[in-house]
Amino acid sequence: MTLTVVNTNTYTKAPSEEYMNPKQVHHFKEKLVHQKAELTLEIERQDNGVKSSAEKHADPLDQAQQVEDMGFNLHERQRKVNHVKAINQALDRISEEDYGWCEECGDEIGLKRLDINPTASMCIHCQSAQEQKDQHRAA
Template sequence: MPESKQDMNNNQSFTPYQETSGEEYMSNNQLDHFRKILQDWKQDLMEEVDRTVKNLKEEASNFADPADRATQEEEFSLELRTRDRERKLIKKINETLTSIEEDDYGYCEACGIEIGIRRLEARPTATMCVDCKSLAEIKEKQIGG
């Protein structure tokens, strides 16, 4: 499941980037801005993983009642699925940080145009511009359904 704005908005320290007049796209200041967003987001996710491990250890009980045991197992299962999605998101964040270091960040992997500051703030791991992403989703729906 792709990350959502909800995930991004969990980072309370986020401040929209204010471009200066004549500033070049993906300037060092912009790259630093996105690097910080991604690193903070990754840190939040890693802390959530640590909390999950701690909760699973603390809450693990061997209930005598099968219904209680089943409820606990279902809660653990949901928690682990969420963490698995977050693990995949951390991998994507790491890939995005690498693209920043390699000066590939901020440009559509399909057509090469600028993705745009606001789109990247909404979805810092975006690799496609809105038009190419929309086309890809339409193609995916046609093939998949």
């Protein structure tokens, strides 16, 4: 199971609209709440599936496959849990009226970027710079 939480609901800005007006904030809050609900449900289903498949196999190959499957499922679960955390942080930024603004430079993140990734906390320029720094540290 892959992590694909996509809401095709995109926001179309009117020419005279102010950035991060109440209508836009409401749109993104709804999108985040919807994603969180979907992910939470997926995590619960996955947890129930792991519990129900925790049976002992006599065959060592079956045991090895079960261990591998459980490792994959745990990795996927952790990705979903981390995404829920990012959603909660975005919802906190909405409550604090900081949502939509880059945490590094203070510029607009942009409606298109937020529609694609509503948990984004940095504009594309600052995010790219951060990724380059991370790559240099890893090298």
